[in-house]
Amino acid sequence: MGEYYKSGDLGRFAEMGRHNPELFTKFMDWYSSSLKPGLLSKREKVLIGLAVAHAIQCPYCIDAYTQECLGEGMDLGHITEAVHVASAIRGGASLIHGIQAYNAAEKISL
Amino acid sequence: MTEFEEKLTALHSGPLRAVGIETLQLNLGYKCNMTCKHCHLDAGPSRTELMDRTTVNEALMVLSDYNIDTIDLTGGAPEFNTHLRDIIIEARRMGRRIIVRSNLTIFYEQGMEELPDFYSENAVEIIASLPHYAETGADRVRGKGTFSKSIAVLKRLNGLGYGIVPGKKLHLVYNPMGAFLPPSQAELETYYKKELQTSFGIVFNCLYTFANMPIGRFGEFLLRSNNIKPYMEKVKSAFNPDTLCNLMCSRLINVGWDGALYDCDFNQALGLPVDQDCPRHIRDYDHAALSGRRIVMGHHCFVCSAGQGST
Numbered sequence: 001m002g003e004y005y006k007s008g009d010l011g012r013f014a015e016m017g018r019h020n021p022e023l024f025t026k027f028m029d030w031y032s033s034s035l036k037p038g039l040l041s042k043r044e045k046v047l048i049g050l051a052v053a054h055a056i057q058c059p060y061c062i063d064a065y066t067q068e069c070l071g072e073g074m075d076l077g078h079i080t081e082a083v084h085v086a087s088a089i090r091g092g093a094s095l096i097h098g099i100q101a102y103n104a105a106e107k108i109s110l
Numbered sequence: 111m112t113e114f115e116e117k118l119t120a121l122h123s124g125p126l127r128a129v130g131i132e133t134l135q136l137n138l139g140y141k142c143n144m145t146c147k148h149c150h151l152d153a154g155p156s157r158t159e160l161m162d163r164t165t166v167n168e169a170l171m172v173l174s175d176y177n178i179d180t181i182d183l184t185g186g187a188p189e190f191n192t193h194l195r196d197i198i199i200e201a202r203r204m205g206r207r208i209i210v211r212s213n214l215t216i217f218y219e220q221g222m223e224e225l226p227d228f229y230s231e232n233a234v235e236i237i238a239s240l241p242h243y244a245e246t247g248a249d250r251v252r253g254k255g256t257f258s259k260s261i262a263v264l265k266r267l268n269g270l271g272y273g274i275v276p277g278k279k280l281h282l283v284y285n286p287m288g289a290f291l292p293p294s295q296a297e298l299e300t301y302y303k304k305e306l307q308t309s310f311g312i313v314f315n316c317l318y319t320f321a322n323m324p325i326g327r328f329g330e331f332l333l334r335s336n337n338i339k340p341y342m343e344k345v346k347s348a349f350n351p352d353t354l355c356n357l358m359c360s361r362l363i364n365v366g367w368d369g370a371l372y373d374c375d376f377n378q379a380l381g382l383p384v385d386q387d388c389p390r391h392i393r394d395y396d397h398a399a400l401s402g403r404r405i406v407m408g409h410h411c412f413v414c415s416a417g418q419g420s421t
């Protein structure tokens with residue numbers, strides 16, 4: 001499984017447009033537009049990208065957004081804090097679902 | 111023809127040429143108290159190359175004879191050159207703008223303790239290396255303990271009025287801490303100012319963001335870590351033709367410790383002297399010929415012309 005994700009595969013991303021160029025172009029336009037500075041700076045956006053990359057555990061995104069964060073002048077301190085935010089929200093999301101378990105249990109309990 | 115020249119040709123831009131000489135940049139020697147990982151010159155404590163008095167005099171003669179606005183003193187640590195004070199006093203007498211590129215920690219070396227006061231008295235503009243506003247990153251590039259020393263020196267410089275009084279300019283330099291390009295200079299400057307002010311009460315004038323050159327110690331890192339190819343791809347893809355008219359080589363002449371003339375400090379590191387049609391030593395200085403000289407270009411020119419530019 002160590003060979004399942006190959007770092008060079010990120011460079012092959014454009015191949016995803018081969019069988020449906022129209023949808024791929026739409027995706028790329030949307031992707032690049034969403035990352036342009038707006039109300040949020042590029043620095044804030046790439047930090048969000050890094051946090052999401054860790055939440056969804058995408059190795060390509062983790063590599064790419066770590067580089068983006070460093071390129072925006074942030075260091076491992078910033079990256080670590082962002083990863084903790086992603087992890088805490090992920091953990092909190094699991095924990096809050098404990099209420100669903102309580103609800104389900106309550107429904108069938110005497 | 112180099113790849114960079116091919117790029118210019120494709121843009122229908124001629125070869126890069128100087129448009130004058132506004133700055134005389136003297137590299138006073140490669141000796142340094144530090145061995146920063148991003149250094150393009152491999153400067154360090156064991157280096158012995160230092161500009162001698164004869165070459166210093168020849169450079170001062172050029173500064174005196176021609177209308178060159180600025181003298182820019184660099185190294186290594188330029189403070190290791192025993193003629194530094196004389197150069198500054200003479201340049202001030204001539205009414206020139208004086209820049210010293212300092213690593214800040216040099217003022218902890220024996221005999222250097224009073225140099226900040228001397229700089230202050232002579233209106234020397236200081237451009238100081240501080241690769242990051244956080245200790246971990248800065249120490250990783252420049253060596254353990256160097257950040258706290260730099261912070262202490264910056265506080266001392268503020269105490270002398272540097273970064274506060276109009277005639278005492280203090281600029282900082284950010285270098286990426288690895289194989290990536292610097293961010294927006296203006297945006298990073300706001301973070302530097304906020305963080306240094308909040309954490310340490312430090313103020314400064316401007317932040318310069320310089321990309322790392324794939325030569326010297328940083329070049330060795332790129333090779334050793336297999337980052338050379340992706341780094342150069344990144345640099346080339348960030349090529350910005352708008353930077354070409356503002357490259358420092360177009361208005362500067364660089365003088366090596368031995369008096370040899372170069373278009374920039376990076377060409378000096380690579381041993382690429384000025385164009386063969388020009389004199390190649392400060393003793394033979396020809397202002398007219400050098401002012402319009404053809405710039406000697408290489409692969410590394412992509413770095414100065416990447417993104418927002420790096421000069």
